[in-house]
Amino acid sequence: MICNFYEVVDAMATERKADRRVAYTKLALREALIKLMQDQHISGITVKSICDLADVNRSTFYLHYRDQYDLLKQIEQEVMASVRERLLQAPTSLADEADVSGIGPITLEAMTKILEYAKENADLARVLLSENCDYAFQHDIMELTQLVALLPNGSLDARMRDYIVTYGINGCVALAEKWLKEGTVEEPADFAKLILQVLYFGTSSFARERK
Template sequence: MTSEKLDRRKKYTRMVLKDSLLQLLKQKSFSQVTVKEICERADINRSTFYAHYRDQFELLETIEDEIVMDMKQYMNTYNLQEKEDALKMTEKLISYFAAKQEELIILLNVSDETSFERKVREVAQASIRSEWIISEQTDQQLSSYLTAFIISGSVHVLKMWLLGGMEEPPHKMAKLINNLINHGIYGTDWEMFP
């Protein structure tokens, strides 16, 4: 068999296993999901599962890490010190989240049992600390509070948006988040949601 066929088969198997786990997470908590159930849903035998993943924890971590890596790529593409770039990056990131809505809702709902939300926060914190609001003159403790405030607020706004059916388009959400970050509540243009 050619390596191309093997690669396609490997990709397909991993895709089916990921989809099966996500479907199970719609019905039950992660602590109740077994490898046997994932394999039954995927119509794959357990030895095939173990050829790809150690257990269901590694499978879930792989799903989380793929999204986190995509986030890092979006965030590293833009210079967040430039307002236009920050807005473009936020819009691209929100559009990506919209495309991954189902996965993100599932992953954020199991976040008590997984590290997904923590990983998202760490990526955002690293990006903000490296080039956005933190300057050499900023007090280290103050900068920690600022980044925690910005990240927590942004994550919760995005969760509300995803769970609420994403009624507003990504560009409006990006504008809202960036205005809140850059200008606070009183400096924000509230006319963006007519």
């Protein structure tokens, strides 16, 4: 019985070491891809270049991912899960107020939490919102936050709604990307208010404020 006990302990210790090695390997590959994507589109990056930068064998890479696109997809899924978790921590009901804290399908607090996550993971966020990533992720993140939710009354036809959604996605992504590139000078709460005001009230609302 004593021998069996020590065998179990040894097996558990070995498993923990293996788990740590896997976690370290995945982290190294993830960081390598993000670094490469700061200068290159995902389509121009090879598994070899990722492995060389991460100092990981290609055979090890293929134990975890099919190719560079699969690695990027898993990173995107992790980000989506983190953003979803942040959204669950924020209130979902909208206040009936005449400012951006109560307009639209996302609250000011929820938007602030998303931007706080982006600021904490600035290098990753810059890459995922840049032209070196794929448009699908940017669309998915906007859908998750409901930042460009369609009008509920269905007063617009499908083509016009598509124009509005495209405008909303591109505008929000461009604002967030510029904020990240310039070092997140504004606090997340202040920048969240700016994004929501532009999206739901338009740029003319700033002119009205100055009058």
